[in-house]
Amino acid sequence: MAMQSINPATGELVAEFDTWDQATLDDVVTQAGYEFADWSKLTPLEDRVALLKRLGDVLMDDQSLLAELITLEMGKLYSEALAEVEKCALLCDYYAEHAEQFLADEPVESDASRSYVAYLPLGVVLGVMPWNYPFWQVFRFAVPTVTAGNIALLKHASNVPQCALAIEEVFRKAGYPDGIFTNLMIGSDKVESVIRHPTVRAVSLTGSEPAGRKVASVAGEELKKTVLELGGSDAFIVLDNADIKQAVAGAVKGRFLNAGQSCIAAKRFIVDSMIADDFTAQFQAAIEDQFVAGDPMDKETTLAPMARQDLLDELHQQVMKSVELGAKIITGGYQLDRPGYYYAPTILTNVTSNMPAYNEEFFGPVAIVLKASEPAHALGLANATDFGLGGSIWGNDIATAETMARGMESGATFINSSTFSDPRLPFGGVKNSGYGRELSAQGIREFTNIKTIWVK
Template sequence: ITQEMGKLINDSRAEVEKCAGVCDFYADNGPQFLADEMIESDAGKSYVGYFPLGTVLAVMPWNFPLWQVFRFAAPALVAGNTGVLKHASNVPQCALLIEDVFKEAGFPENVFRSLMIKASQVKAVIEDPRVHAVTLTGSEPAGRQVAATAGANLKKSVLELGGSDAFIVLEDADLDLTIQGAVTSRFLNTGQSCIAAKRFIVVDAIAEDFITRFKAAVEALKAGDPMDETTTLAPMAREDLRDELHVQVADTLAAGAEATTGCEPIAGVGAFYKASILDRVEPGMRAYHEELFGPVAIVIRARDEEDALSIANDSPFGLGGSVWTQDSARGEALARQVESGCTFVNGMVKSDARLPFGGIKNSGYGRELSQHGIREFTNAKTVWIK
């Protein structure tokens, strides 16, 4: 992982462990999740059975090159499907490793295969009658293309696309806990995560204190070799991605935002970008409306809780979000109103095999993980016996 896309070595090890965990979870719970559901009707016996659809194509990204695949493959294969993987072009060794893992685990030959193909060939694979469904984790444009092809061929699809998660800080938040969550959620994987906190929506009453503490914590991050266990900020995956991020930042600054810290590339070898905070981001600026896929936090100031909720929902994305307050009941009430696939109170957004994961709006549709995820690629079939 680290050699191909630059993730911190400790985070790469954690990703491997998480993949093992999701495999254990579905090995333990898959039979229960797929058990027939008896339903009383006018029949002598009636139930819903969950049967595999067939072969599922997975189009997967580079940012979590093992986890993104295993959170699809573990439930899909346990449900009786077979899988083919089109992985990102910059992580070919990860793609081949995953195929080997399933072979070594004892799965029959060809139950899971990695296709070493170009992105331009994905359409033909979806159209192939031997493929019955498709799942994609990636960008919104890629998701639209895959969904269009799947729809034209009447094939089931699940999409997990971009996100611009709101991190709402209310005036009664525990700032020690909140700052720790803010730094981890924004800068994990160098900010290259769909569920990273990207929009820090802070009420005016606590904004200055939050920004002062946030700035100090962000500036303490240490950029360097991702193979060095003391490094806390890795390079971005590619230089072109860093350059695209900097254009978004520069355009936002030109529109009137303020650079609290960073907001520029780090000179030298590697696609390094300074851990950054953009303050006073407002509607009309690129950073307000677009996803920033890198180590840049944007701060949007809100008058009060009601204004913070309005800002949080003023986004084309709806993947995740979080609320930070010492009043759990207040946080829960607000979390229920955030337009997203998941909202956490006093905790950073993360995927958990026990809970469904996915988004709404331009962040996609369908769910992965939990009982909901394993049933996505099944035929929920009614069986009726007189």
């Protein structure tokens, strides 16, 4: 079995890589357990922080080459790929500055002479990561994990093997000892065996809801800690007092960044009925004016391809099924007639609860617009989903927006901004979008033993 790297802009095969057999995999995972003893006990936190600073430097030194690889392998606009690498470097800088504070012992008043909470590493942690942000998702998992004293094993998406190998090389160039971060050249069929391996103590997965259920089931049988960041169907609420021009600009960015292939992309645009027609007309005009398909390495290109043909086909089937059930295409709704996996930016209206557009995550450049009669109705529509990752509310009445934000069933709600991730803020979801948190203090503590020590 081989992993294939295919250029989404052309559909051409770029490279192939053989996957490991079970014996090789078992040897690597077993060795990770030995590495943990040295890394956690013999490498002080200050030394891990120093390595982290060098990791950020290597990313910025190689930014252009790494961004080109991201664009080649998963189709992201080159400008967005550059930003992704820079964001990984900023993450390194953030934890280099704050890790010692986040992992410091916390004194607690009790009946003891002295009592405190210590944050101690768990061991070997497996990260199962997706293709849509092939560097950011991995660094978001790996940086706090290894800085806390754990060992990180990566099972990356099979369509970005070159990115996976490049990330491993970045850690090596930064000076990390062999075995602290290791890329596993395996398919999804071998993930269960890694989770069940006695050396592995925890799993972090970013991916689909079905994948999350499978990983959580296996890890649960083994009584191993999991963090899951799964799909999203983020609501984008536009109140009647919103600045429509500002909201439309946020809608374009929030829905179509990364060709719409983001868990936290705005997907359901819930607009007050008083302004819905105006918002939709401006949204359509902006889409038709701004997006130009082309080579994602070309700075003039504004519409990138989707990552794979099967993903495009699945998205189109969801759109067509919704149209069969009565949804209306305002713009788009077809694959572009050119090489590569390009799908026209699309808006759907007349969406009802019996349609895929209402109930399923659309992982691509498709937006749906729903009308709401009042703020309470808008919030009800926003929460009428099995997902709960992020969301945004647009309006000039900040007090109302904040009250609604607290009532939105999501891991994050942004007011007058599209949803995004920030190293300073915890990131994660509720409901079928998963559990646990990444980033910030919460993220670096997820894979630690939060240990009570009591002295008398």
